[in-house]
Structures are given as structure tokens and as C-alpha cells.
Amino acid sequence: MTAARATRCLLFACLAGSSLLGLTCGEESLQQNATRAGAERPASASPDNSADTDAQASPPRDGPPGANWQVVDDLRAERAARAHPSDGGGSLRFVESPPALSVGGRARFEFEFEVGEHGVAEGGRLEFLAPVSWGWSPAWFSERAPELGEPAGRVEVESPEGVRWTALPTGDGRCALRLGGRDLAPGETLRVTFGAGPAGARVDRFAERTPALYVRVDGDGDDVAKLVDDIPQVDIAPGPAAQLVAHLPSSVSPGETVRLRLAVLDALGNASPDFEGELHFPDAPPELGLPASVTLSVGDGAHVALEITPTVTGLYRVFVQGPHDLLALSNPMLVVDNAEPVRWADLHGHSALSDGSGTPQAYLAYARDVAALDVIAITDHDHWGLPFLDERPDLVDDLRSAVRDAHAPGNFVALFGFEWTSWIHGHRHVLGFGEPEELPWISSIDPDFEDPRQLWERLRGLSARTFAHHTSGHPVRTNWDIAPDPVLEPVVEVASVHGSSEAADGPAPVSGSRDGSFVRDALLRGYRYGFVGSGDSHDGHPGLAHLSAGRGGVAALLGADLTRESVRDALDARRCYATSGARILLRAALDGARMGSVLAAKSEASQLVVVAYGTAPLASVELVRGAQVVERREYSEMRLDALESFELPPLNAGEFVYARVRQTDGHTAWCSPFFVE
């Protein structure tokens, strides 16, 4: 069963990504896509809705409540299945090159499929799959189109004489056709149209060079299908300039030379490389020494960095104004004597090598040049997406060398990692803090590494750390019955494109969240975690995932140098905090100790001081002690900054407290907890 079943699971993961985007960005076409995907999805096969899985995981087996053994069994069966030489045979090419395409547009693609050297036997199967992750129309066979109201993505196949096709029900946006009538001989050709109906086929939201259609071939009819390697690529251009982003470092000493980074993006967060125009700095603080304007030309890649040397202490934000009503307010920059640096990091994201968009090189360059991050990690899936990377050491080596090339100690830290995609105990991404080749690729599908304790034993002694993420719900919850390794897992991801896993009373909880699976539930079990946010982006926009998805995450690392070791040390000491993407500057101290500290219990009251500099007006500062929010300071007047002091009755051993800062635009920052022993 299983090759088909596993493919179906794959597509569900992708469709889940679309629905997330569709619901949050409000683009009509994507909402339609998400709605259709949801309507077509048989709940029993869905790994991406944990609310379904408790009741429907089959067969019943030992494991935590959110476990979905069916997915694991299917993936293992597919891996064990022996391919026939004819499986995956053939090639696809354009009959004529498609017209110029830009993000979210529609097109009609005409292909010729040439049968491979081993032919396709009667009873064999061809499957056509659009890369549905980021906005492509799912592929539909024309026979089914009327009942579906002629959706975009219709497929038509013109075949040689004597050939008959039967559409197989898939229910997942995969167009699967069974060959009847006769065998297809090597070298015979079929004409395949994708987007044959009046609605055409909708293309990617991400500007990239990408396959327009994947083909899988089961050449001998045993239901084991393999991807065809030889498929044509299309270029999807970004849309027009629609937004401007401006980033400053958050904490700087007087006299330090730093950079103001500007980037012009389309509405979906893609850099608009054809942009040219002048960006002005009205009312710029003279102490920053900014020019009156800067000009961006074609060839600048839609981004520019300006060196500034602030000499006067204070808090600065910079307004930037461009043509077409482009306007940006930078994040706050605090200039203080002996400033402790704040490094902005995205420690979790995916490229087109697993189930995301874009090349690893493009992902890393975006993180550095457009998102102005200090630290980036790329964490493609162990065994999920197209193709499965645990079967492609050549592609894993490509990932390693992309990270090696991008890493520039002192300027920009690039980390190699992967996602241990366990459908039983919850997903964890794994980062290496040594050279990329020192971190092995460990697959959760491997029975020797299906439990996080087996993962940690394999990593012990290596400079590696693991990060539980989307712990409370979609697409799979974390099994908190297994205590995190105190050395290898010092922090947890509380925010990403999936939403927040912090607590039921937190903002934008991950869909399908359940009590008992939140990060706060883990703290209540006595686990000590610092907090990070990260994008878990699949759209090639690390550090700015929230711009197109509406939700995202980044991590602030306090006092870290720009080396891998120093980044690891900050995480180990929980000198870090999480945000949902906005670069809010947050400081917190409990009786003078910094966030992430462990303090001794005492019989007197304690004082927690929270300082927040927002990127938008602040809504509230909240104090969490144990299971509850125990105090909330709300702001009715417009204010960008806050300084709050909370008086806490005596703290007992085993307790924890932390602060949460919310902005009126929905963004949130969470300081790492203080623990009492």
C-alpha cells in the first residue's frame, strides 16, 4: 500500500502549507486551494491534523496520544519497496517555452512526455504532481473536471492509438492514470497539458526556478512509482515592489560602525530585483549620520546596506520612504555604553531540497542580504518532501557545502542541520555547531532512531543541539513523557509559521493544539527550557516568514559573538528570547539576574523588571508564573516602549516565571523563563 499512501501523505503536508498561507494572507485563490484541499482530504490519511489522529491512527500501537504510526509504516514500506527498472523512466520537456511568469499568475503548460527505455507495461501508472507547497494548482485529470467545477490545474493527455487511461481516485491533488489497452513502447510520446481548462494552472507564490510539473512512473504495474529525473524548469518572477523593510542592529555601543539594511519586496516577501528608485530618510536623527537618500538600481538585488556610526547614546528608529508609497520604520536600536549585542537568528527552515521553495543558496543569501539576520540555519527534512534526503547523500552534501560557503565568522553565522521528522514523538530539528560534515544525517524513519533518546545518544559528544517545535498541535504534538536531554536540548521553539505553542492563553496557538502539549506544560513538568522563535519557513524567506504567512518567528541571542560556538553557548545558557518575527528589543531581570537564570528560593518578595522597545505600539506586558498569567499591564494610549516592574510574592523551589510582551499588530515577544530551585 504504500507507495501511493506515502505520496498522499506527502501532498497533505504540502497542502497544509497552502491552507496556512491562504487563511492568513487573504489571497482569494489560495483560499480556494486550501478549501478544496480540505474538502478532498480523507481524515484517516491525514498526518497534518493531530485532532484527527488520536481517534484514527491505525492500527493501535504503543505511543503517545498524537502518534501517527500509519505515516511511518507507509514511509518505511515505500523505502523498502523495490523499484523495477522501468519505474521512474522517461523524460518530460516543453513543447514550447512558457511565457514569462510571475508569482501567483496563471498559465497553460504544454509538455511532451517520452517513454523511457524500459517502456510502461499495461497496468502501469503515470502520475502528474504540481509542486503544490507554495501556491501551485493541484493537477487534475480532465475526466474529473466537470464535477469539480473546472478548477485550475486541469490535465489533458493525448496518447498514441490503442492507449486508454483510467483516472485513479487519489483525493489529494495528484493526477494518477492507469494505463490500459496496450503497453507503451520505449520512445513513444504523449502530449500532456497542465492548466488545460479556462482557469489555466496557477503558479508558485515564491519567485524561483522550479519544476512546473513532477512525473512519477510505475512502469510494471506493481504500484511502486518513482519520480522521473528529467523534467523541465520554469522561472517565476517576483511581483511588483509592494513593501520595504529596514533593519538595524538592536544594541550598539557609541562609536561602533554598524549597518542599516534596506530591502524592497513584493507583496509575498520576494525581493524585487528589478526595483530602481530613491529611498529617503525623512527626519533621520542627525546623530546617525545618514545621507538624505540612497538610490537602488537594477542589479542591486533590491537590497542595500548603509554603514552608520552612532556616537550619542539613546534609542533610535529610522523612517524610510520610497516611491509608490513604500514606507518602513526600522526596528529599535539602543545605543548604550558597553552594549551587549543582540543577534537575530532563524534556526529552522526548509528549501526545495525537501518540502520548501528555492535553492539552499537562495535561502542563505535571503537570510543575510534581505532579512539582515546574523545567524541562519537550514534544516531540511530527514525523510519528507521530494525527494527523501536520507536516500540522497549527494544532495545532503550540497546542503553542507552551501552552508560552508555562506558561513563567515565575525559577520554571518550559517548552521547546517536537518529536521528529525518524527510522526510519533513530535518533530525536532537538529543543528550542528561544528563543521557541517561533523553532523550525521539521522532519519526518524530508521527504526534505530525512531525515539528522541536514540537520537540524543547518537548525537552525544557532538557539538549538536535539538529543538522541539510546534509542540502543541499541527502537524504532530511533542511527546512530553520523554524528558528533554538537559545538555542537547536547552531551548524550545515557541513560535513559527505554524503559530505559537507557548500556552493556550498565548497568541495564535498552533492549530489542533491540546492541553498538556504546550511548552508551558513542559515547564510545569519541571523541564528547563529557554525560548526561541524560528520561521519553519517553507517559502524561501527565512527571518521574514511572517511577511507572507502572517505568522513566523525569530530568536534573539544575547551577548553572542558571530561564531557557531558562541551561538551555541548563548542557547545553552538560555540567554535568548523568542518573537513571532518582529525584532522587538526585550530585556528582563529577576532580582538582577538575567533571563534564563536559575535562582535560589527565598522567603522575601522578588522583583521582575521588564523593558520592551517595540516595532509597533505595545498592547500589554504580561507576567506568567507557573500555569497562569498572574498580572497583565495593558496600554490604552499609543506607546512604543515600556518599563514595568512586577513585585512577586516569595518564589518556591520548582517554580518558573517569564514575561510576554504583545504589540497591537499581533506580534509578541517571550523572554526565556527564570527558574527557581
Ligand SMILES: [Zn+2]
Ligand atoms: Zn516540523
Ligand SMILES: [Zn+2]
Ligand atoms: Zn520544519
